[in-house]
Amino acid sequence: MSESATLAESGAVKPSLWELIWTFNQIALASFGGGLSAWSREILVVEKQWMGEEEFLSASTMCRILPGANQINLAVFVGAKFGAIPGALAAVFGLTLIPVLIVLLLAVLYFQFHNVPSLQKILHGAAAAAVALTLAMVVKTGRKCLHGPVPTLLFLSTFILNGVLRWPLLLVLAIVAPLSLIWAWPRPKNK
Amino acid sequence: MKTWLQIIMLFGSLSLLSVGGGNSVLPEMHQRSVNEYHWLTDNQFADVFAISQAAPGPSILIVTLIGYKAAGVFGAFLATAAVIVPAGVLVYLVSRFWEHAARSPIRMAIEKGFAPLTVGLVLATAYVLGRSTDHDWRSYLLTAVCAAVFIFTKVNPLIVVAAAGLMGFLGWLG
Numbered sequence: 001m002s003e004s005a006t007l008a009e010s011g012a013v014k015p016s017l018w019e020l021i022w023t024f025n026q027i028a029l030a031s032f033g034g035g036l037s038a039w040s041r042e043i044l045v046v047e048k049q050w051m052g053e054e055e056f057l058s059a060s061t062m063c064r065i066l067p068g069a070n071q072i073n074l075a076v077f078v079g080a081k082f083g084a085i086p087g088a089l090a091a092v093f094g095l096t097l098i099p100v101l102i103v104l105l106l107a108v109l110y111f112q113f114h115n116v117p118s119l120q121k122i123l124h125g126a127a128a129a130a131v132a133l134t135l136a137m138v139v140k141t142g143r144k145c146l147h148g149p150v151p152t153l154l155f156l157s158t159f160i161l162n163g164v165l166r167w168p169l170l171l172v173l174a175i176v177a178p179l180s181l182i183w184a185w186p187r188p189k190n191k
Numbered sequence: 192m193k194t195w196l197q198i199i200m201l202f203g204s205l206s207l208l209s210v211g212g213g214n215s216v217l218p219e220m221h222q223r224s225v226n227e228y229h230w231l232t233d234n235q236f237a238d239v240f241a242i243s244q245a246a247p248g249p250s251i252l253i254v255t256l257i258g259y260k261a262a263g264v265f266g267a268f269l270a271t272a273a274v275i276v277p278a279g280v281l282v283y284l285v286s287r288f289w290e291h292a293a294r295s296p297i298r299m300a301i302e303k304g305f306a307p308l309t310v311g312l313v314l315a316t317a318y319v320l321g322r323s324t325d326h327d328w329r330s331y332l333l334t335a336v337c338a339a340v341f342i343f344t345k346v347n348p349l350i351v352v353a354a355a356g357l358m359g360f361l362g363w364l365g
Contacts, residue, residue, distance in 0.1 A: 030349055032247040033356065034320060037313060042348060057309040058302040064312065066285060068206060068278025069213045069251035076279045080286040088283050092275060099248025100255050104267055106242050107259045111235075118360060123245035125333065125359020127324040129352040132337030134317040139342050142310050151307035158308045163315025170210060176308055184304030186296050 013050055015082050017090040023048060024075050024094030033126025036071045038137040044078065051078070053144050065173060071095065150183050194262045195269060197228060202254050202273035209278065213251035220257070230261040329364050 015023070023043060031039045037060065045056045063073035072092060079091025106119075146152050154176060161172045201223055209216040217240070224230045231239070239260075243253035251274055258270025292298045325331050337351050358364060 028248040058305040061305040076282040122356040126356035128333040129337040129355035136341030145306035155307040155311040158311025163318040180304035184300040
C-alpha cells in the first residue's frame with residue numbers, strides 16, 4: 001500500500017458537496033460512447049487522487065456484486081465515504097442529473113423524429129475510443145497489481161470465464177473470489 | 192396513477208434484482224415493459240437500449256427512456272428514482288460497514304485480492320463491448336490507435352474520444 005499512498009489515505013482530502021456533484025458530473029459527461037468505469041478511475045484516482053488504486057478496484061468489484069447499476073453504486077460508495085448520506089446523494093445527483101436531461105432530450109427526439117443518423121455515426125466513433133480507454137485502464141491497473149503468477153492467474157481466469165465464455169458474474173466470483181481472498185489474506189509472518 | 196405505481200413497482204424491484212449490474216435485468220425489463228404493459232414496441236426497446244448505451248452517464252438510464260414513453264417527463268424521473276433508490280440504500284449500508292472495517296483482515300484481503308480479479312472483469316467488459324461496437328477493421332484499428340494513445344501519452348482522453356466521434360461523423364468508419 002505504501003507505493004500507492006494517496007491524498008485520500010493521508011486524510012488530507014475532504015471534498016465538499018459541490019465538489020462531489022461537479023466531479024461526478026464530469027465523469028458522467030466524459031463517458032459519452034461508454035467507458036464509464038475507466039472514466040471513474042481516470043478522474044477519482046488519477047486526477048483528483050481521492051482514492052488509491054487498490055481501494056478503487058475493490059470498491060468497484062463490491063459495487064458490481066451488489067444489486068444496482070455499477071457506476072451509480074460507486075457514486076453512492078464514494079459519496080458516502082466523504083460525506084455520509086448528503087455526500088452519497090450529491091455524488092448520485094452529479095452523476096445522473098445532466099445525463100437524465102440528455103437522455104430525455106434524446107427520447108423526445110427519438111419518439112418524435114425516429115432516427116438521428118449523424119448522432120449514431122458520432123457515437124460509433126466515440127464507442128471505439130471508449131473501448132480503447134477501458135483497455136488502457138486494464139494495462140495501467142494491471143501493471144500495478146499483477147506482480148507474480150498468482151494474481152496473473154486470478155486475472156486471466158476471471159477474464160476468460162466472464163468475458164470469453166460468458167459465464168454469469170456471480171458464478172465466476174463464487175469460484176475466483178474465495179481463491180483471491182485466500183491468496184491475499186494478511187499473514188503476520190510476511191509483515 | 193396506475194401507470195405511476197406500475198413504474199415504481201417494476202423499476203424498484205428490478206433495482207434490487209440487478210445483481211451484477213443493470214444489464215442482468217434487461218430481459219425481465221423487456222418482458223414487462225413490452226409484452227406485459229405495452230409501454231413500447233419491440234423495436235423501440237432495442238432503439239432505446241442503443242441510445243442509453245451510447246449516451247453519457249450510466250446505461251441504466253434506459254429506464255428514463257422507458258418511463259418517459261410510459262408516463263411522460265414525470266414518468267421518466269419516477270422510473271429513474273425507482274431504479275436508483277433501493278440499491279443505493281443497500282450500497283450505502285455496506286459502505287458504512289466498510290468504513291468501520293478499515294484495518295480488519297477481511298478488508299485488507301478484499302482490497303488486495305479483488306484487484307487482479309477486477310482487472311480481469313474490466314478486460315472482459317472491454318472484450319464484450321469491443322465485439323459489439325467494433326464491426327470492421329477500421330473500428331478495430333481506431334480502437335487500437337486510441338488505446339496506444341491512452342497508454343503511452345498524457346493526452347486528455349476527452350480529446351481522443353471527441354476526435355474519434357468526429358471521425359465517425361465524417362463517415363470514415365463506414
